[in-house]
Amino acid sequence: MKPEKDTKCGVCATPYFERNNFFYGKQITVRDSVQEQSFFDEKRRLINRMVLGWGVVCGLDVHWDVEEHEFVVSQGLALDCCGREILVCEPARIKFEAYEEHCHCAREKREPPKGRYILCLKYIECKTEPVELPPLCCDSKERKENNRIRESSRLWLKLWEDGKKPEEVCLKHAYGHIACIDRFKKPISEIKDTPSCITPTIHDYLCARSKEGCPECECCDCVVLGVISVEKSHEHGPGPEHEQRDPGQQPTAQEHQQTSRAPSDDRPSVQIDTCTYRRLVYGNPLLYDLIYCHHGDLPHIVDFSWRKLTHPRREVDWNTFLRMMKDGLTLTFDQEMNPDSLNPHTFLVTFLDTDEGTGTILSKRIPAKRIESKRERCFTAKWIPDPEWAFDELKRKHSELADGVDIEIIVRGSRVWSRNGKALDGDFVDDKLPTGNGVQGGDFVDWFKVRPRSEAKEPAKTYENF
Secondary structure: OOOOOOOOOOOOOOOOOOOOOOOOOOOOOHHHHHHHHHHHHHHHHHHHHHHHOOEEEEEOOEEEEOOOOEEEEOOEEEEOOOOOEEEEOOOEEEEOHHHHHHHHOHHHOOOOOOEEEEEEEEEEEEEEEEEEEOOOOOOOOOEEEEEEEEEEEEEEEEEEOOOOOHHHHOOOOOOOOOOOHHHHOOOHHHOOOOOOOOOOOHHHHHHHHHOOOOOOOOOOOOEEEEEEEEEEHHHOOOOHHHOOOOOOOOOOOOOOEEEEOOOOOOOEEEEEEOOOOOOEOOOHHHHHHHHHHHHOOOOOEEEEOOHHHHOOOOEEOHHHHHHHHHHOEEEEEOOOEOHHHOOOOOEEEEEEEEOOOOOOEEEEEOOEEEEEEEEOOOEEEEEEEOHHHHHHHHHOOOOOOOOOEEEEEEEOHHHOEEOOOOEOEOOOHHHOOOOOOOOOOEOEEEEEEEOOHHHOOOOOOOHHHO
16 A cells, blocks of 8 residues: 555645735635635644544444445544545445455355455545536637535555565554653663663653654555455354453454354355554543543542541550550442452551561561441441450550550552452552542552550550450
8 A cells, every 4th residue: 555646744745834815806716715725624634643643533343244245334534644534424335356256256166365455444535516617718618617526535445465564564553662751761780870860751751752753644545444354264263253251341452353254165254353453543532531441430548547546646545546456447438349359468457566686677467357348328448456366465464566566557459449340549649538649559558656555644454445
């Protein structure tokens, strides 16, 4: 698929823009009227290709009509690499000539036309509404012209020659071929003795990319809708439509393939891949869906039971700590969570202890009896300590915690998820609630200090006194 010779679709396809300067007495010629249309058309197309990009905007699905032996393309919209809008408002059809030829000659036992083909959608213009013009003064012949120029499209079926790489037939993968901000990173062996203390930002990366030049058409003068493979029926295994899938599971790119069988084993099967090489225009609706898919509707922690007792000083006395252990530590969420994901492996309470011999700080997990989840006004999860540990550790005279201790609470966001399958956005950033930074899987981490039992304002109680 080579580009049309007169197709120029770079940033400077139109070196400068001129519009009419209207004034009384100005004679409007064909040139002026054409210039008026061209000014707005070219500006719009420049914005389309440089700001929006090109490819399929919506619709334009492809399927093979076995009965009629033709491809059918549904309604939709595309932008070609020159920024021209291609609007398809009625199902478009195209015959597969090689396949048709085989079907007509099936009685001759000819081999089916195996191979790969590319189905493209191309922008075209056609002149309509012919009108007759009066003869010129020097010529008595009548003349005809067309009153309108209609923007339209046509389907284009091309053979993908065997042995060629995808990029040689204009089938480059649309995006994702350039490493993102990793290009600024270096192996540790290459870092100087005094590395920069400034880390490049995403803006730095995008700024560097914008200096690499403006996009060009690069041989693609049509929008690829799909890649078609024709094989003998017995050579092709069951298609994706026969595979088992969990309810609600979305298809992968490879599974966006349709396999149509001919009624007879002598006829070839037609497989259509409508995803792998289909370039998409990421308009606002698609970008919203993409962002929402990864970051929207995430669960957050909106409150926790020890907040008023420990913040902002992050410390409590011994008796308050005993009361917290007796009542349990409760988290409140803004969505209903999967109770199974909140368990002693994901909702952790630990205390920090210093090894007497080495001075090493050890993190010791307080065993949990269970995690109680329930839904009232909000969904809550309560961590309850193991009673044997509590009675043994919190009442004995030489408790490891009696001289004061740091308590840490951690909820592993990547292993805690809501009923809709979204992981907890649990980052407790700057001590602000609700938690979260817009990304799934962040851990909730909080801590506070328990003052020594001997410093209790009231007589120190034991666990069983509550």
